[in-house]
Amino acid sequence: MSPITLRRFQHFKANRRGFWSLWIFLGIFFISIFAEGVANDKPLLVIFEGRLIFPIFETISETEFGGEFATEAEYRDEFVRELIENKGKIYWPLIRYSYDTINYDLPAAAPSYPTTENLLGTDDQGRDVVARLIYGFRISVLFGLVLTILSSIIGVAAGAVQGYFGGRVDILGQRFIEIWSGLPVLFLLIILSSFVEPNFWWLLIIMLLFSWMGLVGVVRAEFLRGRNLEYVRAARALGLRHSTIMMRHILPNAMVATMTFMPFILSGSITTLTALDFLGFGLPPGSPSLGELLAQGKANLHAPWLGIAGFSVIALQLSLLVFIGEAVRDAFDPRHNT
């Protein structure tokens, strides 16, 4: 690690709030990656007649446990449970509901209030809110991460080409971006998502069309400055390829600005996805999504646990990302590194 990177890392660590936010965020994200093992309607492990079965990874029919149906065993079913527990043992995950498991045994009409069975209650279709929050958190962070990485790659490339070559390329590119960014993104997303059945990847591509422009400005500025640096001139005099000069000599200068922007792009992407889901133009129906939970909270004001749970998770998620972003920005601030 070069000394400047080390110093930046130390500055980042010195910002306690950002540093702890990063750890908390990583912790929650780590748990949510293994959502199937935390909240699932299938057991983690079944020991049946001395045989080890992992229902999450394999499909076992009910008849194998001595049941009647040849379809996959319904482990939550009392009949199946008794069959297995007579000759073995069931180890459940922490939460016995997956994001789409419907609890038919509710104390009240759905959305039902929090109980020991459903810690944050259920939504209007009788699905466990905690399970949906865990899966929803994962899908929104993954969506945000993929979108951030892809739009950064495109944005950095576009900014680099415009700044490095300048002149006509730059002017045409800038005018294009001005027009493109003037399009009403949310409306277009809504119109486009009425043409295609929006799934994770469709939404990603549609949003990528508009989100790559965020970084173009800073990267372009950095390249406009960088192309006149003496060592870049020297590199040209050495007869290096344009791509080599851009990658090796100018891009490292632009990376600071890019790194600083990334956490904010991430939180922006998550917000956009949540907004679309809230409006009902996002992920397909039935998907676990924070925005959809908020929409349910709005539709069911008599069930405040929906809105409060959704709001708290989104607020926590975005706050953590903003705190991390601030810490990264301060760590990269050249005024600290003198």
Next chain:
Amino acid sequence: MTLKERNVLLEVKELVKHFPITRGVFRREVGSVKAVDGISFDIHDRETLGLVGESGCGKSTAGRVILQLLPATSGNVIFKGRDLTSITKEELRKQRPQMQMIFQDPQDSLNPRMTVGSIVGEPLMEHQSLKTKERHERVEQLLNSVGLNPKFTNRYPHEFSGGQRQRIGIARALALSPDLIICDEPIAALDVSIQAQVINLLEDLQEEYGLTYLFISHDLSMIRHIADRVAVMYLGRIVELASSQSLYKTPLHPYTQALLSAVPIHDPKQERKRNRTILEGDVPSPSNPPSGCHFSTRCPKAEAKCFKEPPGWREVSKGHQVACHIV
């Protein structure tokens, strides 16, 4: 071997570089800065041509245009029989190893994020297919030849002094065994005590590798020391071109005379006695140079003709050329 018998390595013909001045939304061209306004000269194999002039006269621009780092407005640069202004970009890139540049400020011309080894090895990686080990050996050999410890390959430029950094820059320029090196004020950013070391190094390397230099500088005494022939530039044009000996002994152009009279003499007694030519006024703007002779506005000997007609290029004695009406 006299200069005349050697081959011409580089021929510059009527080279012009104008930077357009644009205004308004449609970037209408309203004028141009005439940085280089038609210069011509030859450089022979293994020769050092000094290019002197005050700051802003276009000498650095001339160097950059010759290397095609900036596109020429018009004119030709013929290097080893090929016109660099008309070949394709890819051909030019292939030609680059044969002509290199040493930059003024070693602080700026070395990438601060790269180690010395990768800076010097970069041109090798780009233009030659050496194995990693061979490349390392070549880098060490290059560092050795410029008087740096080869163990320094893993250090960064900021760990070196100015003189050492300039040696790294020289090693990089030498990496591809070029024929021509354009030295763009290579010593201007260095301490006086280091300047002589770098100049001696350049001279030694010239002898060892048979290099040809175009040495751009404003330091007249340094040019006298290193150059075989000297071209004096004023406001985008060459006013006098002669062998170093002849130019310093008998400067013909009034501008050259004024420049030389500004060089202090070591003996204070002589210094006090001597008659110095002091130029009045400032250098005119290169976007609006005087008509006729560019120097006419400040020339102590200017006549009516000087303000109207640009002076032609005349060979006064063998190898001593000058552009002046009066001489």
